[in-house]
Amino acid sequence: MIQARLRSFIEPAVTALLFFALWELMCRVFQIPEFVLPTPSRTVAALVKDWNLIWPNAQQTLITTMIGFCISVVFGMALGILVGSSAFLNRCLSPLLVAFNSVPKVAVVPVLVLWFGIGTVPAVLTAFVLSFFPITVNVAAGVAATDRELIDVLRSLGASQWDVIVKAGIPRSLPYFFASLKIAITLAFVGSVIAETVASNNGIGYLMLSASASFKIPLVFASLLFIGFLGVSMYAVTAFLETRLTSWNAHTADQANFAIGG
């Protein structure tokens, strides 16, 4: 068991190292100019050198992302429970949600800027707009997957609709919810960085844009690397929460985890 867990950690780590080694090798063998693709070693060097520049901007992005993500969790879950527990609301809202989700979110950023000006608010909202959909869809699917006969058991005991949602619907939807969190957190990062690129004076997105404008390509890649690291870290946190809080689901072997992306 321990060995299996160790292996599941070592194998991807080795793959990642190989990837960076290959990248380094390609850059050196083909003498790719630094302003096209800097080597990983140059990128890490830039990360260290410009840490004072990257860290405050990364913090800004992280905070923006987390606020947007938290709003998503609350809103997405509430909407998902509503849609999943009522066939009527499902009929009313599903087409609207699908339509909303098919709008390219980048196109929404200028509108948000128009309403809220340049800065943190549009970035938070973009992170929210990008990440709530998978949460809503998955929670709705989870609540709707509640065993019909369990509902009958509860209702015959005199449970109200609210009781059924609290006792059966929400716990049933938790595995779906956590699966969707892993997608939502990465989408939230995408959202905040996009918004910072278009309309902000700080954050990683802004830093990358201004660095590339002044041809500091290693800095661009250093920022990319770090934002990637942040994304992976947050993903790991949500994955950890998932295994911790829905361990019962791991026993249910045939229970597939659905995660629908947005």
Add this chain to the structure above:
Amino acid sequence: MNTRTDGPRAGANVTAIRPQQLQSASQGQAAPLIEIDGVSLTYGEDHHSVLALHDFSLKVARGEFAAIVGPSGCGKSTFLKLVSGLRRPTAGTVTVANQTVDKPVKIVGMAFQNAALMPWRTCLENVMLPFEVVQPHRKRKRTDYALHRERAVALLASVGLADALSRYPAQLSGGMQQRVALCRSLVHEPELLLVDEPFSALDAFTREELWDVLQGLHAQRRFTVVLVTHDLTEAVYLADAVHVLSARPGRVIHSEIIRIHRPRTPRDRFMPAFADMVLSLRSKIGAARGQVS
């Protein structure tokens, strides 16, 4: 299937194995617990509507163990939904414990073919569920916790699950899950237990074991049971009265009082009289199926 199965002794509707120790059955008792009178139920709307039950009448006495058998799709499960108040009849009246049923009845416990346990709860927590939902237990959920827990533990122990209290449903076999589901349906001591093919997904040995578990619980607590099944051996072995439904739209076409002494043992199932009863019921169902096909 046809009427060929009519055995030489099948004509005898009432077959007594030990007539001197008659079990009280459905007739001639005090006011019945369940009284269904001329009930019809239509599913769906307009053009796609299905008449599930028509002119359905049935009485089940307090403390009686009634079994409902019939060809598949005859509305057996629909009937349970009517009794539990999960559905309302299109016509006719359903009365349970002297009250016309127009909302979910509070005095029932239900169990199904699918154990329908909560996979995120341990066995004990699953069995405790009714205390969190049913009034008046719910109001006293906190103050009576110890008492409730004691009752749940005792019940689980009585079906042989004393060691499985803190295990999760996915860690249990199908038979054990079904035992937990039975406990959950009985822990709040309902007057009426409604069970819908609870043993049909189990292997033969487990099923026969659980027949005796249910028989034991019934003997001990004297609740009223309505068992829906298509296993005739199960029906005859467990019930005081077996009611045969017609093909859809379902109604009772034959009722048979089973006068086998209780407690019944696996031995009883191999008695000629037992086989005759099963055979006779089987021919009734064969005839009912013949009506449509």
